[in-house]
Amino acid sequence: MVANHKEQTNKSRNILSGILFGIGFASFIDEAVFHQLLRWHHFYDKSTTEIGLISDGLFHAFSWFATIGGLFLFADLRRRKALEPLIWWGSILLGAGGFQLYDGTIQHKFMKLHQIRYVDNVFVYDLVWNVIAILMIIAGLALILSPKRRREAS
Template sequence: MDAPPHARSFPVSAGILFGLGLGGFFDGIILHQVLQWHHMLSSWYPVNNLRNLELNTLWDGIFHSATYVFVILGLYILWRAAHRSHLAWSNTMLAGTLLIGFGLFNCVEGLIDHHLLGVHHVNEQAPHSHWLYWDVGFLVWGAAMLAAGWRVLRAGRRDMAAAAGGPGA
């Protein structure tokens, strides 16, 4: 006897949460720590003295903690789904949901932190007159991942529906 369709569905929310977490880790590790282009509050509190560096480091840690929670939640949802009998797995849908989550992170973080609040900008090491280009590029990159993820997810749903003999997504 086959499991009901809702019990076989791919855990989309798990992939999106993993993508959000991975997007945050990429931003925090690569842009904050390795390249040191910005920190969490570096537009409001420039890293030009020890007190501001300590404040930015604290908020970088809070930021990393939030992205860690996304990954833990994604893992929890995936773990629960993996214990269902006859779960339908799809590498294509996983890739699509990861791209959606990563792109969603870039779009939300870029709009809120870079444009609305102005707490930091993507590359504060570049001349100030170029900051907007980096910030817009970050949004375009996020939107491209979001769009690509959506297309890949739809393709995965169509593939799974075809394999199950049902209509496409």
């Protein structure tokens, strides 16, 4: 019973670490590529460019807090020899895909903080963005629930 509780705790920590890192990494890529390099939008586009840049800075800080939090948990898992790589990598995909789906649906469509790109036919951009997010979520769940991983734990 104690071993089972320890395994569940380690699994939960692997998942939390991976999800935090995945959210942070996806946020960082989004902010660096789409906000800075391509300049398609800011995190908050309903005001001046200056406010948009401030919102990007706050978003960037959030991404680093999530990334560093995930990496601290990762280091602790390694130290305890409790790292489960398939669960961790699957959780990264789950976190990144979940963030991207949240961004593409909640922030882009419901809250209307910004669009992925300001073009006449944004539907194509939204479709690609959200399909990639769903594929990452599916791949992440497949790794987390992998029969191979279950056999290794036995």
